[in-house]
Amino acid sequence: MPALLDADGDAGWRPVTAGESGAAVFRSADGARYAKCVPAAEAAGLRAERDRVAWLDGQGVPGPRVLGWSAGDAGACLVTSAVRGVPADQVSAADLWDAWEGIADAVRALHEVPGARCPFRRGLDQMVALARDVVDRGAVHPEFLPADQQHTPAAELLDRLVPQVALRREQEAGDAVVCHGDLCLPNIVLDPRTRQVSGFVDLGRLGLADRHADLALLLANARETWRDEEGARAADAAFAERYGLALDDGRLRFYLHLDPLTWG
Numbered sequence: 394m395p396a397l398l399d400a401d402g403d404a405g406w407r408p409v410t411a412g413e414s415g416a417a418v419f420r421s422a423d424g425a426r427y428a429k430c431v432p433a434a435e436a437a438g439l440r441a442e443r444d445r446v447a448w449l450d451g452q453g454v455p456g457p458r459v460l461g462w463s464a465g466d467a468g469a470c471l472v473t474s475a476v477r478g479v480p481a482d483q484v485s486a487a488d489l490w491d492a493w494e495g496i497a498d499a500v501r502a503l504h505e506v507p508g509a510r511c512p513f514r515r516g517l518d519q520m521v522a523l524a525r526d527v528v529d530r531g532a533v534h535p536e537f538l539p540a541d542q543q544h545t546p547a548a549e550l551l552d553r554l555v556p557q558v559a560l561r562r563e564q565e566a567g568d569a570v571v572c573h574g575d576l577c578l579p580n581i582v583l584d585p586r587t588r589q590v591s592g593f594v595d596l597g598r599l600g601l602a603d604r605h606a607d608l609a610l611l612l613a614n615a616r617e618t619w620r621d622e623e624g625a626r627a628a629d630a631a632f633a634e635r636y637g638l639a640l641d642d643g644r645l646r647f648y649l650h651l652d653p654l655t656w657g
Contacts, residue, residue, distance in 0.1 A: 476582045515601065516603075570604045574606075
């Protein structure tokens with residue numbers, strides 16, 4: 394138990410996960426709160442996540458609320474309310490299909506938050522710079538890559554994307570929205586009764602970006618639930634119709650291949 398939580402000992406904090414960054418996550422005994430604690434060296438990143446959670450809470454988009462924050466020489470700790478429900482990666486294909494229109498509606502509502510209000514950026518240039526840093530440090534996680542790229546040097550994968558950057562930057566300039574930044578099924582919580590979206594979680598990458606950066610991750614991750622490729626294609630088409638967008642396959646592929654290079 395981190396010393397930062399000792400003052401709240403009555404919560405009966407229980408460990409949930411330990412992150413790659415050194416973060417440790419705890420849940421209160423009643424399930425109503427989560428605490429994320431990091432070493433002092435990671436405090437700036439957690440503070441940025443805190444600010445994003447607090448900002449989104451004021452925009453009418455469902456998600457956690459900031460309940461507490463502490464920081465010092467021992468590290469930093471963020472306490473948020475729990476979003477009640479079931480992560481969307483933990484439901485069956487049939488239940489995900491039942492929730493699919495609601496997920497499209499919730500994602501569209503997030504993307505329709507006026508961008509002029511958003512103080513956070515997660516645009517293409519930031520992502521490419523982050524990818525360069527991760528690649529240069531040799532810190533890319535091969536298991537995050539598409540199966541057919543896992544044995545290709547990460548520097549080569551990044552080099553393949555660079556010629557597209559000018560075009561993607563131009564597209565982003567005309568279509569930047571408030572993006573979740575890591576819009577995969579585990580970060581979408583569903584009401585187990587209604588199958589509606591209870592909220593979005595894990596908001597550390599939230600910011601203005603091309604909407605296809607979000608959609609690429611969501612549609613690709615959902616393929617792990619759909620039974621076959623035919624079902625996945627049908628789901629993609631249904632999502633696009635409900636969301637109200639003609640998907641750009643080239644942009645989807647670009648962001649799907651860029652994202653794994655930014656985690657390290």
